[in-house]
Amino acid sequence: MNLLGPQRLVVRSLVRAAFSAFVLSVRLRVISPWSYLNWLVFPLLFAIVGLYVLSLPGAGSSHLVYGVLGGGLIGYWSVAYIDAGNGIQDERWNGTLEQIFATPTPLWVILLGKVCGGLLFGLFAFVPTAAAAFFGFHAVLPALDPWRFVISLGVLTLSFFCIAITMAPLFALWRWAFSMINGFELGVYILCGFMFPVAVLAPWAQGVAGFLAPTWAVKALYAATVAQGPHDFAAWWAVTSGLSLAYLAGAYFLYALVEREARVSGELALV
Amino acid sequence: MPAIEARRLRKTYRTTRGVFRRERVEQVALRGVDLAIERGELFGLLGPNGAGKTTMVKIFTTLLLPTSGAAVVLGLDAVRDQWALRRRIGFVFGGERGLYWRLSGLDNLRYFADLYRIPPEVSRRRIPELLERLGLAGRERDRVELYSRGMKQRLHLARGLLNDPEVLFLDEPTIGLDPVGARELRVIVRELADAGKTIFLTTHYMFEADAICDRIAVIKGGEIVAEGTPSSIKTVVQDQGVVEFEVVGMPADRLAGLRTLPGVTSVAVADHELAQVVTIHCARPADVMTQLGLVLDGMTMEKVSSREPTLEDAYVQLIGDSPTNSEASP
Numbered sequence: 001m002n003l004l005g006p007q008r009l010v011v012r013s014l015v016r017a018a019f020s021a022f023v024l025s026v027r028l029r030v031i032s033p034w035s036y037l038n039w040l041v042f043p044l045l046f047a048i049v050g051l052y053v054l055s056l057p058g059a060g061s062s063h064l065v066y067g068v069l070g071g072g073l074i075g076y077w078s079v080a081y082i083d084a085g086n087g088i089q090d091e092r093w094n095g096t097l098e099q100i101f102a103t104p105t106p107l108w109v110i111l112l113g114k115v116c117g118g119l120l121f122g123l124f125a126f127v128p129t130a131a132a133a134f135f136g137f138h139a140v141l142p143a144l145d146p147w148r149f150v151i152s153l154g155v156l157t158l159s160f161f162c163i164a165i166t167m168a169p170l171f172a173l174w175r176w177a178f179s180m181i182n183g184f185e186l187g188v189y190i191l192c193g194f195m196f197p198v199a200v201l202a203p204w205a206q207g208v209a210g211f212l213a214p215t216w217a218v219k220a221l222y223a224a225t226v227a228q229g230p231h232d233f234a235a236w237w238a239v240t241s242g243l244s245l246a247y248l249a250g251a252y253f254l255y256a257l258v259e260r261e262a263r264v265s266g267e268l269a270l271v
Numbered sequence: 272m273p274a275i276e277a278r279r280l281r282k283t284y285r286t287t288r289g290v291f292r293r294e295r296v297e298q299v300a301l302r303g304v305d306l307a308i309e310r311g312e313l314f315g316l317l318g319p320n321g322a323g324k325t326t327m328v329k330i331f332t333t334l335l336l337p338t339s340g341a342a343v344v345l346g347l348d349a350v351r352d353q354w355a356l357r358r359r360i361g362f363v364f365g366g367e368r369g370l371y372w373r374l375s376g377l378d379n380l381r382y383f384a385d386l387y388r389i390p391p392e393v394s395r396r397r398i399p400e401l402l403e404r405l406g407l408a409g410r411e412r413d414r415v416e417l418y419s420r421g422m423k424q425r426l427h428l429a430r431g432l433l434n435d436p437e438v439l440f441l442d443e444p445t446i447g448l449d450p451v452g453a454r455e456l457r458v459i460v461r462e463l464a465d466a467g468k469t470i471f472l473t474t475h476y477m478f479e480a481d482a483i484c485d486r487i488a489v490i491k492g493g494e495i496v497a498e499g500t501p502s503s504i505k506t507v508v509q510d511q512g513v514v515e516f517e518v519v520g521m522p523a524d525r526l527a528g529l530r531t532l533p534g535v536t537s538v539a540v541a542d543h544e545l546a547q548v549v550t551i552h553c554a555r556p557a558d559v560m561t562q563l564g565l566v567l568d569g570m571t572m573e574k575v576s577s578r579e580p581t582l583e584d585a586y587v588q589l590i591g592d593s594p595t596n597s598e599a600s601p
Binding site for chain 1: 329332335357358366368369383387
C-alpha cells in the first residue's frame with residue numbers, strides 16, 4: 001500500500017498534465033480561425049461535391065453513403081492528423097516547444113492530450129457534412145446498424161489516434177517533416193477509401209492501403225450503413241486494432257529517439 | 272558540493288550548409304568549460320553573441336546534450352537524471368516568445384503548473400502569490416498579447432518559479448526591456464538570490480552584472496577567459512585608464528594609428544547616433560590624450576575625457592578590441 005501511494009501520485013500528475021494539454025488544445029482551436037476551416041469549411045466542401053457527383057443519374061445508389069460520410073471522414077482525419085503536426089509547429093513558432101520539452105512531463109503525455117483534443121474537434125466535422133447530406137440532398141444512411149457503426153467509429157478513432165501520436169514527435173524533431181504532412185494527409189484520403197471504395201484503386205494501391213489501419217475501419221464503417229456486401233466486422237476491427245497497436249509499438253522507440261536527438265541537435269528552438 | 276558544476280564541458284553542433292552541394296559543418300560552441308557555482312550564489316555569465324552562453328544554459332536545463340564532459344546541477348547529472356532535475360530547476364529565456372499569447376497569463380501559468388506536475392492544492396496557492404509578487408495581479412485574466420514586454424518577461428519569470436526551483440537559470444532576461452522594467456526585474460532577481468535561490472544569469476549588460484551578481488565569468492569563443500567577483504574582474508584593467516571621445520566618421524587608417532600609440536592595449540568603436548564613440552584602454556591616459564591630435568589631425572573630436580576603468584572596460588579588454596556591439600545598460 002505504501003509502495004502504491006507514490007506511484008498513484010505519479011500517475012495522477014501525468015493524467016492531470018495530459019488533461020491540461022487536452023484542454024489547452026481545445027481552447028486554442030476554439031479561438032483559431034484556421035481550425036474552423038479544417039473541421040467545418042473543407043469537409044463541407046468535400047461533402048457537397050461528393051454528394052453532388054454521387055447523386056447524379058447513373059451513379060450507384062449504394063455509393064451515396066460515401067457522400068454522406070466521406071466529407072466528415074476527411075474532416076475528422078484532417079483535424080486529428082494535421083492538427084497534431086500543426087500543433088507542434090505552432091509550439092515551435094510560439095517558442096513554447098522548448099518550454100514544454102523541458103518540463104518533467106514526457107513529451108508523449110503532452111502530445112496524448114493534444115491529439116485527444118484534435119480527435120474531439122475532428123468528430124465535429126460529421127455534424128455539418130451530415131446536415132448538408134440530409135437537408136441539401138435528402139441523403140441518409142440506408143441500413144444503419146447503430147452498434148456496429150459506433151464500434152467501427154471507435155476503432156477508426158483508435159487508428160487515427162495511433163497514427164497521430166506516432167507521427168507527431170517527428171514534427172518536433174524535424175522541421176522539414178511539416179512540409180510532408182500534406183502528402184500523407186491526401187494519400188490517406190484516397191488510399192483508405194474515405195470518398196470511394198478501395199476496390200476502384202489499382203492493385204498496387206490496394207496493397208499499400210492494406211497496411212493503413214484506417215482502411216479496414218472505414219470499410220467496417222460503410223458496411224454498417226448498407227445491407228448488401230460482405231460484413232466481416234470482427235476481422236476488420238481486429239486488423240485495424242492490430243495495425244494501430246503496431247504503429248504504437250513503433251512510437252515507443254520513436255519517442256526515445258526524439259527525446260535524445262532533440263537534445264543533440266538543439267532544433268526545438270529553431271523556427 | 273556546488274549547486275552547479277561544469278567539468279570539461281564541450282558542445283559541438285553538427286550541421287550542413289549549401290543547397291546543391293551540401294557540406295557538413297562542425298561548430299564548436301563550448302571548448303571544455305570548467306565552472307563551479309555554490310548554493311545561494313547569484314552568478315553572471317558574460318560574453319558576446321555566439322560565445323556559448325545560451326548553449327551552456329541549455330545543457331544545464333537538460334535541453335541539450337553536451338558532446339563531452341559533465342554538467343551537474345544539485346548533484347544530478349543533466350544528461351542522465353533529466354526527469355529528476357527538471358522538477359528542481361527553473362529557467363527563463365529572454366525575449367517575448369515562449370508564451371501562449373492568445374491565452375491569459377493565468378491560463379499560461381495553470382498549464383505549466385500541470386506540466387511541472389505541481390499538486391493542484393499547491394498551484395492554487397502559489398500562482399496568486401507569484402502574480403502578486405511579480406506585479407501581475409489584476410491583469411492575470413487578460414490575454415498575454417495585451418501585456419507590455421515587461422509584463423511578458425515577468426510572466427516568464429512567474430512560470431520559471433512555479434515549481435519553487437532551487438536553481439534558476441536566466442538567459443538574458445532583461446533583453447529588450449525598457450530601463451524601468453529592467454531595473455524592476457533586477458530587483459526581483461536580487462531578492463530571489465537573497466532568499467536563498469541559486470541563480471545563473473547570462474547577460475550582455477555589464478552594469479547588470481556589476482550591480483547584482485556575486486560572482487561573474489566572461490566567456491569568449493566557448494572558453495572561460497576570466498572568473499571572479501566583479502571587483503576582481505576589474506583588476507584586469509586596474510593598471511590602466513580609459514580615454515573616450517566622440518568623432519564623426521572614423522577611417523580605418525586612423526583607427527590603426529590609435530592602436531600603435533605607446534601603452535594602448537585596446538581600441539573599441541561603438542556607434543552612437545550619427546557619431547562614433549571611441550574607447551581606448553591604455554597604460555598612460557595623459558600621454559595618449561596629448562597624442563590624439565597628431566593621429567586624428569584634421570578631425571573634430573568631442574567629449575574627450577579620461578576616466579577610471581569599469582567592468583565593461585575589463586570585459587572589452589578580455590573579449591578583445593574588435594569593434595564592440597555592447598549596448599548601454601538599460
